Amino acid sequence: MPMSRSLVLKLLSGVIVFGAWEVAGRIPVSYAFPTFFESMAALVDMTVSGWIFEAYVETLRPLIIGLLISAFIGIALGLWVGLSNWFDWLVSPIFIVMQAAPLAALIPLLVMVYGIGLTSKVFVVCIMAMPVIVLNTAGAVRNAPTNLKEMGYSFLGTEQDIILKVIIPSASPIIFAGLRLGTSAGFIGAILSELKITPTGIGDIITYSRSIADYPSMYAAIFSIMVLAVLFLNFLERTERYFFAGNVRGYASD
Amino acid sequence: MIDHLRNLALAATLPIAVGLSASAVHADKIRIALAETPSDELAAFFVALDRARANGLDYEWTAFSDEELAIQAVLSGQMDIGFGTPYSAMQRTKAPVRIIFQLSKLKFFPVTTKKYSSLEDLDGEPILLHSRGGGTDAIANVIEDKVGIEFGDRSYVPGSANRVVALVAGQADATIIDLSNKNKVMRQHGDKFNVLPMFEVDASDEALFANLDWIKANADDVQIFVDALLGVWQDMNADPTVIRRETDPDGPIGQLPAEILDSLDTFYAEAVEGGLYDPNGGGRKAAMADLEWYSDAGQLEGDPSTLNIEDFWYMAPLDAAMN
Numbered sequence: 001m002p003m004s005r006s007l008v009l010k011l012l013s014g015v016i017v018f019g020a021w022e023v024a025g026r027i028p029v030s031y032a033f034p035t036f037f038e039s040m041a042a043l044v045d046m047t048v049s050g051w052i053f054e055a056y057v058e059t060l061r062p063l064i065i066g067l068l069i070s071a072f073i074g075i076a077l078g079l080w081v082g083l084s085n086w087f088d089w090l091v092s093p094i095f096i097v098m099q100a101a102p103l104a105a106l107i108p109l110l111v112m113v114y115g116i117g118l119t120s121k122v123f124v125v126c127i128m129a130m131p132v133i134v135l136n137t138a139g140a141v142r143n144a145p146t147n148l149k150e151m152g153y154s155f156l157g158t159e160q161d162i163i164l165k166v167i168i169p170s171a172s173p174i175i176f177a178g179l180r181l182g183t184s185a186g187f188i189g190a191i192l193s194e195l196k197i198t199p200t201g202i203g204d205i206i207t208y209s210r211s212i213a214d215y216p217s218m219y220a221a222i223f224s225i226m227v228l229a230v231l232f233l234n235f236l237e238r239t240e241r242y243f244f245a246g247n248v249r250g251y252a253s254d
Numbered sequence: 255m256i257d258h259l260r261n262l263a264l265a266a267t268l269p270i271a272v273g274l275s276a277s278a279v280h281a282d283k284i285r286i287a288l289a290e291t292p293s294d295e296l297a298a299f300f301v302a303l304d305r306a307r308a309n310g311l312d313y314e315w316t317a318f319s320d321e322e323l324a325i326q327a328v329l330s331g332q333m334d335i336g337f338g339t340p341y342s343a344m345q346r347t348k349a350p351v352r353i354i355f356q357l358s359k360l361k362f363f364p365v366t367t368k369k370y371s372s373l374e375d376l377d378g379e380p381i382l383l384h385s386r387g388g389g390t391d392a393i394a395n396v397i398e399d400k401v402g403i404e405f406g407d408r409s410y411v412p413g414s415a416n417r418v419v420a421l422v423a424g425q426a427d428a429t430i431i432d433l434s435n436k437n438k439v440m441r442q443h444g445d446k447f448n449v450l451p452m453f454e455v456d457a458s459d460e461a462l463f464a465n466l467d468w469i470k471a472n473a474d475d476v477q478i479f480v481d482a483l484l485g486v487w488q489d490m491n492a493d494p495t496v497i498r499r500e501t502d503p504d505g506p507i508g509q510l511p512a513e514i515l516d517s518l519d520t521f522y523a524e525a526v527e528g529g530l531y532d533p534n535g536g537g538r539k540a541a542m543a544d545l546e547w548y549s550d551a552g553q554l555e556g557d558p559s560t561l562n563i564e565d566f567w568y569m570a571p572l573d574a575a576m577n
Contacts, residue, residue, distance in 0.1 A: 029330070030326070030329055030330035030331070031329040031330070031343070031347040031348070031349035031351075032325075032326045032329040032330060032343070032347065032349075033330075115425075116411060116420075116425075198409065198410055198411060199385060199386060199410055204386060207322075207385055207386065207387075208385075208386040208387045210322045210326075211322055211342075211385060211386070211387035211388055212342045212346075212387045212552075212553055213325075213340070213342040213343035213345075213346045213347055214342075214346065215346075215347065
């Protein structure tokens with residue numbers, strides 16, 4: 001029963017949002033704002049013609065490379081930051097500044113250093129995704145329950161045992177929360193880089209559709225990247241529930 | 255439960271309602287959407303604005319980061335008059351938006367390294383352009399049609415100045431850039447690059463457009479504005495130094511660095527010589543050229559001869575100003 005109710009509520013929230021979109025498009029709030037159904041028709045056209053798949057091959061490349069780098073290096077750095085005060089003082093400020101930096105304003109600097117190719121775009125994804133992963137991981141590791149750690153030591157656990165068997169499992173919900181937030185930020189970074197550096201992939205569909213006033217295609221492209229981001233986040237949540245069953249503690253909702 | 259639903263409905267409709275009421279408020283000032291921040295290219299436009307203000311026009315301007323945003327702002331009614339060439343928006347969205355004045359012509363030039371000396375040499379060669387579907391992309395399409403070649407890979411770097419940087423840095427061998435950047439690069443690196451011979455283009459690069467209902471409801475203001483623009487465009491064609499002389503030192507152009515202000519005379523002398531600004535504000539000739547050009551470029555659908563100028567231009571203010 002609770003499952004079906006949650007499904008109904010989720011569907012209802014979709015109906016409310018898309019319904020409001022349809023109504024706003026029909027008023028219309030702007031000549032540049034298409035209805036929900038027009039946008040979906042454009043999405044179907046792009047899917048049938050294969051245009052959107054070609055675009056995603058372009059967009060996903062910097063996104064996946066950037067997210068993999070951010071996840072692996074970010075979690076490793078976060079663990080280290082959480083475990084060592086010295087390293088915390090040395091590294092944390094960099095990520096706090098990165099998180100607070102107005103990235104769009106820094107893009108010309110990145111382009112100057114790394115050019116207009118893939119490297120700059122991967123950097124934008126990393127700058128968006130990594131700070132939140134590092135800082136969340138570090139916070140979770142630092143706040144691992146002391147009583148569990150002491151119990152581990154009293155059972156003659158080694159430092160490695162404590163990290164692998166106590167700290168990481170207890171920190172996993174927050175680490176995954178950081179990964180999910182980092183992934184969302186990475187998606188934003190990927191699109192930002194395609195809009196601000198050189199228009200390729202989905203960024204190209206958005207700018208091109210806008211320049212020829214094909215607004216339904218523009219909103220369809222934006223909608224598709226949002227759907228992809230949600231699906232990817234869902235996948236992460238499922239991964240978390242699979243690997244850390246019983247330790248999710250309410251962070252991964254479904 | 256009902257209370258919750260009511261709150262939810264209120265929360266959902268409030269932003270829309272606020273947005274609508276904000277755009278429904280008619281300010282006394284006319285709101286102008288610029289497609290770029292004030293620069294040397296906009297100096298003549300600001301001189302016209304100053305003259306219009308002296309004749310009683312009250313205005314405020316907002317600079318958008320690109321032309322498409324300025325167009326969207328006018329389509330949404332957040333701005334009254336915008337910069338750009340919104341032909342595809344006019345045709346596709348059926349928005350009652352009309353062009354009233356051609357600000358500048360699409361004078362762009364293919365600039366290449368010494369490897370190439372004619373447009374035919376660019377067959378199959380990569381080229382650097384502004385953006386897909388944009389003005390330089392359109393020029394590339396028309397070059398392909400007229401010369402009978404096909405460019406190789408097209409890559410996109412927005413901004414003529416940025417494409418010049420890429421060209422000088424050796425990241426590209428061929429690009430299409432605007433008049434002032436072409437002159438600049440040829441002055442500084444004339445020994446390294448060629449400007450390929452190009453056919454004449456009369457189509458608009460930037461034009462002034464607004465919602466037709468708004469134009470009719472504010473006919474007096476629009477007339478003052480178009481009169482001022484036409485006056486400045488004619489004066490400038492007779493004597494380009496008028497722009498520097500009439501630039502308000504306290505205005506947005508007057509506040510630009512001294513080097514830019516000092517180069518205004520050269521900029522406008524070269525622009526007038528290159529035919530960038532039509533002393534007649536474009537009018538029917540520009541409208542015909544635009545329909546043909548933007549159809550060739552793929553921004554307008556259908557045979558240009560079947561397209562109706564009245565669906566894209568509103569000539570009354572310009573006709574009145576010419577008389």
